Amino acid sequence: METTGAYEAKTHLPQLLKRVAKGEKITITRHGVPVAVLQAPEADRKVPTKEVIDELLKFRKRHALHGLSIREMIEEGRR
Known part of the structure; x- marks a missing residue:
């Protein structure tokens, strides 16, 4: 290099x-x-839509909000 x-x-x-x-x-x-x-960018990697959706659903199962709303998290982040 x-x-x-x-x-x-x-x-x-x-x-x-x-x-x-x-x-x-x-x-x-x-x-x-x-x-x-x-450096040159990596080649674009096409991922099937179904695979992305499946990964998002798996992520949601592992990461629960435990009753928090998005709005509450935004407000907490502003403090």
Whole structure:
């Protein structure tokens, strides 16, 4: 993985993006300290709707609100 300074990254962003599109990872530093990593996004993963619904239902069974309403939780979060 290559490292480049923030100023250099700003100046040469189009070239860096081309390299990232080809699969490279580039660490951007500020004063020698890593602050970001430029890398290509992961491929979009399509999940069947039924699978998502099943996961949500399983989550609901494991996480009960014990009589709290959403409104009460919002008000509690504001305190």
